[in-house]
Amino acid sequence: MKAEIITIGDEILRGEIVDSNKARIAERLLLLDVETHFQVSVRDHPEDMRHAFRTAADRADVVVVSGGLGPTRDDRTAEVIAATFGRKLIVHGPSVAAIRRFFERAGRPMADTNLKQAMIPEGAEVLPNPVGTAPGFTLRAGRARFFCLPGVPRELDRMLEEQVLPRIEADRAAAAGQGSGRVVRARLLRTFGIGESDLEALVSDIARRPPAGGVEVELGFRTSFPDNLLRPVVRAPSAGEAEAALERLCRELRTRLGALVYGEGEQTLEAVVVRELARAAPPTRPGRPPAWLAVAESCTGGLLAERITSVPGASAVFRGGVVAYSNEAKRDLLGVPADLLERHGAVSDPVVRAMAAGALGRFAADLAVAITGISGPTGGTPEKPVGLVHIALARSGPTGTSVDTASFVFPFDRARHRRLTVQVALDWIRRALLGVDLALPRWAPHARGGTAQPRAPAAGSTGGAA
Amino acid sequence: MKAEIITIGDEILRGEIVDSNKARIAERLLLLDVETHFQVSVRDHPEDMRHAFRTAADRADVVVVSGGLGPTRDDRTAEVIAATFGRKLIVHGPSVAAIRRFFERAGRPMADTNLKQAMIPEGAEVLPNPVGTAPGFTLRAGRARFFCLPGVPRELDRMLEEQVLPRIEADRAAAAGQGSGRVVRARLLRTFGIGESDLEALVSDIARRPPAGGVEVELGFRTSFPDNLLRPVVRAPSAGEAEAALERLCRELRTRLGALVYGEGEQTLEAVVVRELARAAPPTRPGRPPAWLAVAESCTGGLLAERITSVPGASAVFRGGVVAYSNEAKRDLLGVPADLLERHGAVSDPVVRAMAAGALGRFAADLAVAITGISGPTGGTPEKPVGLVHIALARSGPTGTSVDTASFVFPFDRARHRRLTVQVALDWIRRALLGVDLALPRWAPHARGGTAQPRAPAAGSTGGAA
Numbered sequence: 001m002k003a004e005i006i007t008i009g010d011e012i013l014r015g016e017i018v019d020s021n022k023a024r025i026a027e028r029l030l031l032l033d034v035e036t037h038f039q040v041s042v043r044d045h046p047e048d049m050r051h052a053f054r055t056a057a058d059r060a061d062v063v064v065v066s067g068g069l070g071p072t073r074d075d076r077t078a079e080v081i082a083a084t085f086g087r088k089l090i091v092h093g094p095s096v097a098a099i100r101r102f103f104e105r106a107g108r109p110m111a112d113t114n115l116k117q118a119m120i121p122e123g124a125e126v127l128p129n130p131v132g133t134a135p136g137f138t139l140r141a142g143r144a145r146f147f148c149l150p151g152v153p154r155e156l157d158r159m160l161e162e163q164v165l166p167r168i169e170a171d172r173a174a175a176a177g178q179g180s181g182r183v184v185r186a187r188l189l190r191t192f193g194i195g196e197s198d199l200e201a202l203v204s205d206i207a208r209r210p211p212a213g214g215v216e217v218e219l220g221f222r223t224s225f226p227d228n229l230l231r232p233v234v235r236a237p238s239a240g241e242a243e244a245a246l247e248r249l250c251r252e253l254r255t256r257l258g259a260l261v262y263g264e265g266e267q268t269l270e271a272v273v274v275r276e277l278a279r280a281a282p283p284t285r286p287g288r289p290p291a292w293l294a295v296a297e298s299c300t301g302g303l304l305a306e307r308i309t310s311v312p313g314a315s316a317v318f319r320g321g322v323v324a325y326s327n328e329a330k331r332d333l334l335g336v337p338a339d340l341l342e343r344h345g346a347v348s349d350p351v352v353r354a355m356a357a358g359a360l361g362r363f364a365a366d367l368a369v370a371i372t373g374i375s376g377p378t379g380g381t382p383e384k385p386v387g388l389v390h391i392a393l394a395r396s397g398p399t400g401t402s403v404d405t406a407s408f409v410f411p412f413d414r415a416r417h418r419r420l421t422v423q424v425a426l427d428w429i430r431r432a433l434l435g436v437d438l439a440l441p442r443w444a445p446h447a448r449g450g451t452a453q454p455r456a457p458a459a460g461s462t463g464g465a466a
Numbered sequence: 467m468k469a470e471i472i473t474i475g476d477e478i479l480r481g482e483i484v485d486s487n488k489a490r491i492a493e494r495l496l497l498l499d500v501e502t503h504f505q506v507s508v509r510d511h512p513e514d515m516r517h518a519f520r521t522a523a524d525r526a527d528v529v530v531v532s533g534g535l536g537p538t539r540d541d542r543t544a545e546v547i548a549a550t551f552g553r554k555l556i557v558h559g560p561s562v563a564a565i566r567r568f569f570e571r572a573g574r575p576m577a578d579t580n581l582k583q584a585m586i587p588e589g590a591e592v593l594p595n596p597v598g599t600a601p602g603f604t605l606r607a608g609r610a611r612f613f614c615l616p617g618v619p620r621e622l623d624r625m626l627e628e629q630v631l632p633r634i635e636a637d638r639a640a641a642a643g644q645g646s647g648r649v650v651r652a653r654l655l656r657t658f659g660i661g662e663s664d665l666e667a668l669v670s671d672i673a674r675r676p677p678a679g680g681v682e683v684e685l686g687f688r689t690s691f692p693d694n695l696l697r698p699v700v701r702a703p704s705a706g707e708a709e710a711a712l713e714r715l716c717r718e719l720r721t722r723l724g725a726l727v728y729g730e731g732e733q734t735l736e737a738v739v740v741r742e743l744a745r746a747a748p749p750t751r752p753g754r755p756p757a758w759l760a761v762a763e764s765c766t767g768g769l770l771a772e773r774i775t776s777v778p779g780a781s782a783v784f785r786g787g788v789v790a791y792s793n794e795a796k797r798d799l800l801g802v803p804a805d806l807l808e809r810h811g812a813v814s815d816p817v818v819r820a821m822a823a824g825a826l827g828r829f830a831a832d833l834a835v836a837i838t839g840i841s842g843p844t845g846g847t848p849e850k851p852v853g854l855v856h857i858a859l860a861r862s863g864p865t866g867t868s869v870d871t872a873s874f875v876f877p878f879d880r881a882r883h884r885r886l887t888v889q890v891a892l893d894w895i896r897r898a899l900l901g902v903d904l905a906l907p908r909w910a911p912h913a914r915g916g917t918a919q920p921r922a923p924a925a926g927s928t929g930g931a932a
Contacts, residue, residue: 013502015492016688018484022507026481036479037514039507041488048503055521222482295789301775302768305789309767312843312880320795322788323761323771329786329829333799363795377778414778 001172003029004038004060004144006052008067008077009151012041021066021156028160032168033184033235034062044074046083053084057142062168064160067151069134071113077148078137082121085141092120095135102133127163131155138167145171185242186233187250190267191260192427196221196228203230203256206249215245226420227269230261259436262427269426270307276433277317282366283397293429294363295321296334296355298346298372299389304422319363324355334358334370347372347384353403356392360401367432368394369425375417387411389421393428393438404428404438467638469495470504470526470610472518474533474543475617479509487532487622494626498634499650499699500528510540512549519550523608528634530626533617535600537579543614544603548587551607558586561601568599593629597621602629611637651708652699653716656733657726658893662687662694669696669722672715681711692886693735696727725902728893735892736773742899743783748832749863759895760829761787762800762821764812764838765855770888785829790821800824800836813838813850819869822858826867833898834860835891841883853877855887859894859904870894870904 005025012019019041026036037060042048049068056063068077082089095118103110117134120126127136127147132155138147147164149156169183191199200207200221207219220231232249236242254261263272273293280291295304305321308314322333327346330336335358336351344350355370373389380386392405410420428438471491478485485507492502503526508514515534522529534543548555561584569576583600586592593602593613598621604613613630615622635649657665666673666687673685686697698715702708720727729738739759746757761770771787774780788799793812796802801824802817810816821836839855846852858871876886894904 011688012489013492013505014496015489015494015502016690018486018489020484023478023481023484026479028481030480035509036481037509037511038518039479039505041505043501043503045503051525052504059517222477224482297768300772301780301784302763302771302787302789305768305791306766306772309769309789309791310881310884314767315791315845318767318791320789320791320799321768322799323768323775323786325771325775325781325784325786326829333786333788333828362799363792379781415776418776 001034001061001168002059003034003036003062003064004040004056005036006056006063006065007039007041007151008044008049008065009041010043010074013043021151021153024153024157025064025066025160028165029062029064029168031184031186032165032172033182033233034168044068044076046076046080049076049080050084053081053141053146057085057144057146060144063144063146064164065146065148066156069117069136069148069150071111071117071133075116078119078121081139081141081146081148085121085139087121087123087139089119090122091115092118092126092135095120095126098128098135099133127159129155129159130162131158136163138164182235182237183239183242184233184235185239185246186231187246188265189230189232189250189253189257189261190263190265190269191228191230191257192226192262192269192423194228194260196223199228199230199257199260203253206252206256213241215241217245217249225416226423230257259431259434262430268307268311269423269430271311273426273429273433274308274311274314274317276430277367278313280366280433284366290317291366291433292319292364293317294319294359294365294368295425296359296368296370297321297323298325298330298355299375300371300373300418300422300425301325303418304369304371304425307422307426319365322359322362330355334362345384347374347388347390349390349405349407352390352392353394353405356394356403356405357401360394360396366396367429369429370394371421371425373417373421375414375421377414385409387417389417391421391425391428393425393432395432406438467500467527467634468525469500469502469528469530470506470522471502472522472529472531473505473507473617474510474515474531475507476509476540478507487617487619490619490623491530491532491626494631495528495530495634497650497652498631498638499701500634510534510542512542512546515542515546516550519547519607519612523551523610523612526610529610529612530630531612531614532622535583535602535614535616537577537583537599541582544585544587547605547607547612547614551587551605553587553589553605555585556588557581558584558592558601561586561592564594564601565599593625595621595625596628597624604630604633648701648703649705649708650699650701651705651712652697653712654731655696655698655716655719655723655727656729656731656735657694657696657723658692658728658735658889660694660726662689665694665696665723665726669719672718672722679707681707683711683715691882692889696723725897725900728896734773734777735889735896737777739892739895739899740774740777740780740783742896743833744779746832746899750832756783757832757899758785758830759783760785760825760831760834761891762825762834762836763787763789764791764796764821765841766837766839766884766888766891767791769884770835770837770891773888773892785831788825788828796821800828811850813840813854813856815856815871815873818856818858819860819871822860822869822871823867826860826862832862833895835895836860837887837891839883839887841880841887843880851875853883855883857887857891857894859891859898861898872904 005022011017022039040052042052068075120137124137124139129135134150136149149159214237216235218233222229234242234246278290281287281289282291302323324330327341334355336354340350352370352372356368360368370392374386376386387409390407394403471488477483488505506518508518534541586603590603590605595601600616602615615625680703682701684699688695700708700712744756747753747755748757768789790796793807800821802820806816818836818838822834826834836858842852853875856873860869
């Protein structure tokens with residue numbers, strides 16, 4: 001099955017917005033193993049739209065159209081698709097009623113133009129929109145089945161899930177003869193701290209496993225800096241078998257990869273950290289969650305705090321942070337001794353250790369992370385090159401404070417240096433909460449042209465009282 | 467002139483990346499008044515690529531192709547475009563030499579596969595790539611002129627600017643008869659603090675001005691949350707006239723709009739703030755730049771510090787910040803009196819005022835901004851709704867400290883609430899450094915469906931000793 005995606009809107013063609021709908025539709029279709037061969041965007045102009053619809057009807061089996069279903073004059077998808085394939089536009093009674101109900105529920109007056117959204121090409125099947133006014137529709141033209149959907153991401157997502165994917169699956173089952181179709185199920189495992197080729201090597205035997213009992217397994221890999229993502233895909237004769245096999249496969253992969261897997265799907269590392277903090281019972285207050293976190297940042301300049309506080313509910317676990325961009329701030333707000341700064345410099349193991357211990361104390365936290373480094377583009381020396389970063393994790397325990405530290409040289413530009421450094425810091429917090437080793441076992445980041453080198457002391461625990 | 471953009475790459479079609487190249491190319495073409503009618507993405511498959519190239523050659527005048535010029539087996543643009551239009555692939559000697567030089571300069575060994583990048587369709591003109599190994603090329607096919615460029619954004623940008631746009635301009639001048647073509651010049655003015663319709667109203671007489679002396683003026687408007695952008699476009703008989711007229715027009719617009727315009731083109735507000743801090747001579751050390759900045763953040767959680775420190779060189783002007791996510795942090799790290807927190811709550815005018823004064827003192831800064839608010843999604847009360855935010859700006863002067871404050875209710879989701887709040891804070895710093903009023907004169911943010919209301923006391927100065 002070949003798919004084509006068509007998105008409609010002048011603002012896309014003028015480059016005013018980066019259209020992410022094409023990627024989200026393609027990703028969903030791939031869950032059913034349907035590959036997108038063409039992505040096309042056109043203006044709200046009937047001639048261009050007609051050209052795109054006709055071309056797609058000739059070369060694709062599934063065409064997903066997004067946009068152009070709104071109430072304004074510029075929204076022309078229904079009208080143009082009807083004209084392109086020689087159909088009339090008709091009023092769809094149930095959609096008129098649904099649109100009226102939508103406005104009643106919202107307590108807003110309905111404009112007459114909204115009724116335009118109930119005009120559907122003759123013979124099309126209406127796809128209800130549970131979260132907006134514009135219904136979608138599906139019709140067959142040329143070799144293709146068209147699905148016309150609204151461009152609002154929330155509405156698009158819901159309708160893809162509920163209306164489009166099941167129909168594609170049913171079409172395929174019907175084409176293959178009742179009941180004999182193949183069902184595909186997939187998930188996405190997010191890993192951090194391992195390079196793409198090392199990740200592949202760790203699971204290569206699973207990827208090469210031959211089909212058994214009609215169940216095939218495939219592993220996909222991709223990089224989303226600084227993470228590496230693993231996509232297990234299962235094909236089986238029935239949905240039940242596919243789901244059971246996928247569940248078994250994911251359990252096996254998680255057992256194999258251990259703490260390298262931090263989450264699934266769209267989960268972020270900061271969301272996992274906030275969740276684990278909320279669950280944790282710190283050793284100084286056993287049985288009384290949550291654990292409290294504080295941070296001290298120099299070169300990452302607030303990015304670590306920002307990532308954590310972007311998670312709703314972070315205020316229950318996050319006490320605060322200091323962005324210590326000057327030596328004086330490190331001294332006055334974190335209590336780093338002036339002579340440490342003088343003797344070792346701001347980017348050093350003793351200073352990052354003192355920053356973490358200082359943050360732990362000042363914020364009365366259970367865990368504190370500190371970062372100091374040189375993100376560039378300037379500021380390096382032969383001994384302390386651009387890219388050098390020290391990270392420390394301090395924990396308060398019943399017998400005092402322990403601090404782990406490590407340093408790295410990350411040879412990336414300023415923005416990616418900061419992103420990668422923050423990801424290491426978040427991962428350390430997660431690992432500390434899970435009670436596993438902080439060390440990054442197979443560190444080889446995955447960005448093109450870059451390799452990170454653990455610096456002596458290599459990413460290891462140097463725990464002890466601070 | 468009709469343009470079509472074709473981007474190539476399996477990862478785009480699988481939805482693994484959101485392809486922003488299409489938008490950046492479209493935006494550049496529009497600078498020359500060339501409208502993009504179709505954007506197409508295809509996999510690295512010869513058949514699909516051929517189909518896309520042939521379709522574009524029939525319907526567009528300018529076709530910009532990005533991607534598929536790298537050294538790997540999957541990079542097939544040159545080979546497929548040659549085959550599609552019946553040309554041979556030939557080795558381009560000067561490109562071989564340029565690729566060798568590139569690797570020598572980088573001190574890296576050159577793989578044989580890199581020589582593939584010097585294979586060009588016969589009759590094509592080579593477009594040199596000053597920042598990478600893959601040269602581009604241009605050729606004519608069907609009604610169109612094709613420009614094939616690498617997909618790496620940095621290389622793409624540079625080659626669009628230096629190689630593609632001048633050739634399109636020359637083609638157009640030639641088509642219109644030597645010297646009689648129309649030349650277009652455009653710029654982008656970035657504004658903050660005014661709604662789109664208010665902005666339009668302020669300059670509507672200029673937008674309606676009739677052509678004079680062969681010079682036409684057009685004003686374009688668009689929103690890039692939370693900013694509004696104004697694009698003056700000038701069409702004139704010659705480049706000299708167009709540039710002079712555009713310069714006059716921009717001066718007139720800047721005079722009319724005053725401090726509402728914070729920058730041009732791709733400039734960010736944080737870059738402007740860092741630049742102005744570096745230039746400023748604070749009143750307590752007259753004649754001795756820079757001015758030092760500190761911040762205290764609650765609901766924005768480090769985003770303000772992160773934005774500032776994302777600018778290279780920020781360390782010369784930024785002393786640091788406190789992310790005071792708990793009452794204790796506001797008290798212990800910023801010196802906010804406990805009774806203020808108790809009597810007025812953390813989200814209040816007295817507390818934000820004390821936070822700003824505290825940051826000013828603790829970091830020995832010349833300027834300090836403080837933010838406290840409720841970004842949601844929960845945590846509101848009838849009196850202090852979700853979306854409420856207090857902002858304060860403290861300045862140290864020869865006669866003591868003055869603090870300005872205001873509060874707003876921004877009815878946006880958590881992420882946009884934080885972005886908008888930080889933009890107001892950055893804009894206040896900029897306005898303070900320029901010596902203009904902090905008040906937002908025509909506040910009506912520009913996001914669809916949302917309106918911000920200034921709350922009493924409306925965005926005004928309440929200066930005084932703190």
